[in-house]
Amino acid sequence: MPLQICILETDVLRPELVDQYHGYGRMFEELFARQPIAATFTVFNVMQGDYPPDSERYDAYLVTGSKADSFGPEPWIQTLKLYLLERYQRGDKILGICFGHQLLALLFGGHAERAHQGWGVGIHRYNVNHRPEWMMPALEELTLLISHQDQVTRLPENATLLASSEFCPIAAYCIGDQVLCFQGHPEFIHAYSKALLEIRQQHIGEAAYHKGVSSLEHDHQGHTVAEWMMRFVAHGRSGLVD
Template structure:
């Protein structure tokens, strides 16, 4: 099944959102599903992208249910966004293996590929890197401060990082991580919890461990679900809620970076 965000008479860009998670009741009720969350965050006309006059089409594929574009259709898209997921990126379920093959095909065709959380990990795996359970153990949920790399590659989409202080905060919710970035990748950020918080391969692959697309209420709803299901303890959930009252992510920066990655035409200086 494919869902199209807009009519297609004259589109200048086309993107595929590959959903690796199912919609929660809260996100369905408040946002109409994760499709709307991602398109609002990364699509034309969202926060501060400066591209409101650019016509875009976004197609959704429920990768978690085995829905993926055919490899022959990769050329129809300018970019692919892979979402987070409750599943393990290193698992060998058929849909995950097929997703890895699609990533390889998209990268070979030099399409933009943006991986978020699980997506970040599965892109790493598909390109030969290593992923697994967080080496420091346990969940990382809440606001995490990333340290940006001192030296950045010359890609234009990274201009937002060049004007940024050394640290930036992002929303996190994961218990797996990238152990080793793919050969030829540049590690762009790390944290005291995770060694590879963000990486790129050239100007056409970007992986981010955190969730730029999450709003505070989405994270709070997720924390409540994890607590109710006893996946995390009540005290852990309360600690996260107190942190969210005290601080917030640099969300506008992360949205600007992701949009710049997906939409910047020039490759390097």
Template sequence: MPRIAIIETGLVAPQHRERHGSYPQMFERMIRASHPAIAFDVISIPSGQACPDPDKTEAILITGSAAGVYDERDWIAQLEEFVRAAYASKTPMVGICFGHQLIAQALGGLVRKSEKGWGIGRHVYRIVPGNGVIEGEHIALACSHQDQVIEAPAHARTILSSDFTPHAGLLYANGVTLSVQPHPEFDVDYAYACCELRERRAPESVVRAAKASLAEPLDSARLGGAIARFLATGSA
């Protein structure tokens, strides 16, 4: 099984870190639930670590972040170069939320802050049949974002969508690159905490509805298992 390099691009808020762990720790729990033998390396961008050599990396997972992919930060440009090199070398790669947007932007898509506002709480996404990654017609997942992929890259196929997030999941033509906007690594408690973090930033009615939505079950394990299989096997 491959060793997965988790590229940490953002930090969990200090008041939630002790209970929920870091984003890499959330992903490790998610992946080990179905593939307990997989090993991980964490590359922490906020700690000043540089991207690894994509030619010497077996599999890649890029986390979420409070940053916008369009922010003028040196590390974002460097990470885009890393993504393009990994894509060209056909290294299995998955991006979540910020990672989803970063891969899309690096490979020719358009990302910006959506006029639809905040997407938080439990959202339900349509699944494109026969995509080779995730089965079923719909999937319910936690999300927390304002930015969206507005235009997918030409060589990416949209496999998850909703009216709120038309390009919620992308599968790329090289067969080993996958990205999703929602968060399969979030449990219900952390998804609720994310809603609380949006208080006074998102409209009160949006936050209230998002909190209430989390009374319904999430399908996090289903997508988490699909991502684990994708990274472990290196293809859809």
């Protein structure tokens, strides 16, 4: 039976990008379709107040990236934090990407803030610090597309650091077998990253823009992270993975 994944969208794409890329939920569906573990997906835009009915249960809940700050005061962010805490206390598995990575760190006692390093854009390389058994195929280094100006600066006490770099010391972490988060964007493709760079060129500065564009000549391993995420969700559930 396929895994049932609930995608909690925390953004709406810029108008000039919607026709081609639709939304982060669609991006994740396309990404996960290319990994070997069968899964089905239902998307809810929580920024717009859309949540699953209480009667519906999923194997995992995925929190997407967002233009919003994870530490922001917006009511929808506070509602989302309460919802995720309820899911965690119920024993559900939760996945976080970028905004989701930061929000979950905050929720469980860590810290996230505007990073003094400035904007991270383009393709970035991380060292893999720890490899649980579900992180297959195994990698010593990981490359992902990124777009963020905030970072997690302190892990929750019970979290395990999975990946880091000098620019982003807390790039991925897990909390037991329930929470898995990445700062990078496995769902991004090169063309979408290039479009964001063009839109944000003046905001991020010429140096960061040109470095980001140049980095897009290389490949990234979002498909591997997608498989890790599904293996994390399936871990411990008989018959779901080889």
